[in-house]
Amino acid sequence: MLTGQCLCGEITYRVKGEPTRVSYCHCVECRRFTGSAVLIGALVNRNVFEMNGNTMQYRSSLQGIRHFCGNCGSSMFYEFDNYPDRIEILVGTMDNADTVIPTFHGFYSERIGWFDVADTLPRWHTMPS
Ligand SMILES: [Zn+2]
Numbered sequence: 001m002l003t004g005q006c007l008c009g010e011i012t013y014r015v016k017g018e019p020t021r022v023s024y025c026h027c028v029e030c031r032r033f034t035g036s037a038v039l040i041g042a043l044v045n046r047n048v049f050e051m052n053g054n055t056m057q058y059r060s061s062l063q064g065i066r067h068f069c070g071n072c073g074s075s076m077f078y079e080f081d082n083y084p085d086r087i088e089i090l091v092g093t094m095d096n097a098d099t100v101i102p103t104f105h106g107f108y109s110e111r112i113g114w115f116d117v118a119d120t121l122p123r124w125h126t127m128p129s
């Protein structure tokens, strides 16, 4: 079972199941949301996802809403309008992410020029659905 929390611990979650997709997103919105070079997200079904605490929410596009902790500011989740039965968890918030392994790069064309990773994973110009 996957568990995680924000930096201050006000928001905790657990997942009673496996992610259906784990990926890097290099898009500029994800970079701003995380303050980092890349977002790593694990998509899970809502029926195996449990959260304690209340996130703050920000609609960053017509496609989705970003969730973060209003107390410590940790970026936590991404909610898709098109897939209300799923939620994407930011892997950096997990207690143990060793088994949560990304399988592709999304929005690779938007990456920071110097940022490269030595893997052979597929690199998509956008995000595959
Ligand atoms: Zn917090």
Ligand SMILES: [Zn+2]
Pocket (backbone or CB within 6 Å): 025, 026, 027, 028, 029, 030, 031, 039, 107
């Ligand atoms: Zn993105």
